[in-house]
Amino acid sequence: MKKRFFTIALCAALTASMSFAAFSAETEVETEAEAAGAVTVADLPAEPEFDAPEDAICWTTIEYTIEDLGEDMVCTVAVMDDKNSEYDIQCNFFGDDQEWRGTYADGKVETISDKTGFMEGDAPKIIELAIEQKIWVDAAAAEAETEGEAAGGELPAEPEFDPVEGYDVFTTVEYTIEDLGEDMVCTVCKKADGSEYDIQCNFFGDDQEWSGTYADGAVETISDKTGFMEGDAPKIIDIAEEQNIWLPIE
Numbered sequence: 001m002k003k004r005f006f007t008i009a010l011c012a013a014l015t016a017s018m019s020f021a022a023f024s025a026e027t028e029v030e031t032e033a034e035a036a037g038a039v040t041v042a043d044l045p046a047e048p049e050f051d052a053p054e055d056a057i058c059w060t061t062i063e064y065t066i067e068d069l070g071e072d073m074v075c076t077v078a079v080m081d082d083k084n085s086e087y088d089i090q091c092n093f094f095g096d097d098q099e100w101r102g103t104y105a106d107g108k109v110e111t112i113s114d115k116t117g118f119m120e121g122d123a124p125k126i127i128e129l130a131i132e133q134k135i136w137v138d139a140a141a142a143e144a145e146t147e148g149e150a151a152g153g154e155l156p157a158e159p160e161f162d163p164v165e166g167y168d169v170f171t172t173v174e175y176t177i178e179d180l181g182e183d184m185v186c187t188v189c190k191k192a193d194g195s196e197y198d199i200q201c202n203f204f205g206d207d208q209e210w211s212g213t214y215a216d217g218a219v220e221t222i223s224d225k226t227g228f229m230e231g232d233a234p235k236i237i238d239i240a241e242e243q244n245i246w247l248p249i250e
Helices: 123-133 141-151 233-243
Strands: 059-067 069-077 087-091 096-105 108-114 170-179 182-190 197-203 206-213 217-226
Touching: 059 123, 069 123, 087 123, 096 123, 108 123, 170 206, 170 233, 182 233, 206 233, 217 233
Parallel strands: none
Antiparallel strands: 059 069, 069 087, 087 096, 096 108, 170 182, 182 197, 197 206, 206 217
């Protein structure tokens, strides 16, 4: 699908905890999660013309020329698995949108799908260029930050607690414990892939901190500082997700 040209600034100052690495001589690619430093969309060599697939791990853009045709194009190249073996390439040449997906190893590809049937010959060259430039955007963190920017990047309340290191994005939630009539402002942090949350707040003079997983309205607690937060945690997370205002943790 052709890239939506966002009306908001694209993914500025990513602070992804999962960053992407240089490629080793033996395998040509190390696990991107071991890389040094976050990459922003502004760091890419060309403005993307296509969105990375929703299930991408990381992605980049490259400028590529089909020499035989003298055709220049900008490709969006995405890594699709954590083994760095499956790739997706999107581009347009001669007015036709192209998308190729397949595996790559040792300079060779195996095609899984090829929208027009014309990309297999160029796919390994495009992937090699992407690997060589070593500029990868963390897809999950980029999406989370874009959502926050789309919402204006304005938190609903001034945070009373700093976001927690080890998480990727945070927000604040105004929450009331109905049975107690207690209003509070919660700082809610989450990992970019939504795998874990952290909630900090204060009620009746006691600082609270809960961390755990959340899915389908239910939580599993990893830690609960005072033992009182598990019942309210899913409600607080629901509010955080519904308001969809997430800022990067720097």
